[in-house]
Amino acid sequence: xxxxxxxxxxxxxxxxxxxxxxxxxxxxxxxxxxxxxxxxxxxxxxxxxxxxxxxxxxxxxxxxxxxxxxxxxxxxxxxxxxxxxxxxxxxxxxxxxxxxxxxxxxxxxxxxxxxxxxxxxxxxxxxxxxxxxxxxxxxxxxxxxxxxxxxxxxxxxxxxxxxxxxxxxx
Ligand SMILES: Cc1cc2nc3c(=O)[nH]c(=O)nc-3n(C[C@H](O)[C@H](O)[C@H](O)COP(=O)(O)O)c2cc1C
Numbered sequence: 001x002x003x004x005x006x007x008x009x010x011x012x013x014x015x016x017x018x019x020x021x022x023x024x025x026x027x028x029x030x031x032x033x034x035x036x037x038x039x040x041x042x043x044x045x046x047x048x049x050x051x052x053x054x055x056x057x058x059x060x061x062x063x064x065x066x067x068x069x070x071x072x073x074x075x076x077x078x079x080x081x082x083x084x085x086x087x088x089x090x091x092x093x094x095x096x097x098x099x100x101x102x103x104x105x106x107x108x109x110x111x112x113x114x115x116x117x118x119x120x121x122x123x124x125x126x127x128x129x130x131x132x133x134x135x136x137x138x139x140x141x142x143x144x145x146x147x148x149x150x151x152x153x154x155x156x157x158x159x160x161x162x163x164x165x166x167x168x169x170x
Contacts, residue, residue, distance in 0.1 A: 026096030054079030118147035
């Protein structure tokens with residue numbers, strides 16, 4: 001409906017289409033992003049894929065803070081251990097990440113840049129300590145998927161209401 005219209009995301013006005021194939025692709029180190037991803041899977045019935053870095057992070061990622069800061073600040077692309085070969089079969093990819101040193105985990109960018117996602121609907125979602133770098137993190141996902149259609153990110157509250165608002169579910 002019109003009240004949902006956000007001028008920053010005109011594509012929010014895409015029609016609902018029940019035939020779209022949906023993938024939830026996420027990276028999570030300490031479980032927060034995974035919990036949000038699972039809520040999105042429950043609401044959409046999407047397939048789910050967890051991005052695994054080739055070189056795992058410390059189970060307490062604060063012990064890897066130097067590496068993570070370097071990857072973010074130097075815009076590096078850490079390897080993905082488990083790149084699926086069917087990502088381009090999906091019409092919608094909801095892509096989740098923690099905010100790590102002011103950006104998405106860079107391994108998420110590696111994942112996205114491994115495919116031709118032109119024309120795909122890409123919906124970023126994040127978990128974070130503060131919203132200060134949320135817009136920058138959204139912008140980073142848009143930057144690495146320049147030919148995709150981008151819908152509004154999750155910003156708290158009901159996951160189902162958000163997904164209805166961007167017409168991914170009815
Ligand atoms: C090394 C490191 C850097 C972080 N940097 C940020 C940041 O820049 N901004 C922020 O809001 N939260 C930051 N956080 C907090 C995480 O985004 C937050 O804990 C997130 O929910 C973790 O997701 P996960 O449990 O899925 O791994 C950082 C956490 C770690 C470990």
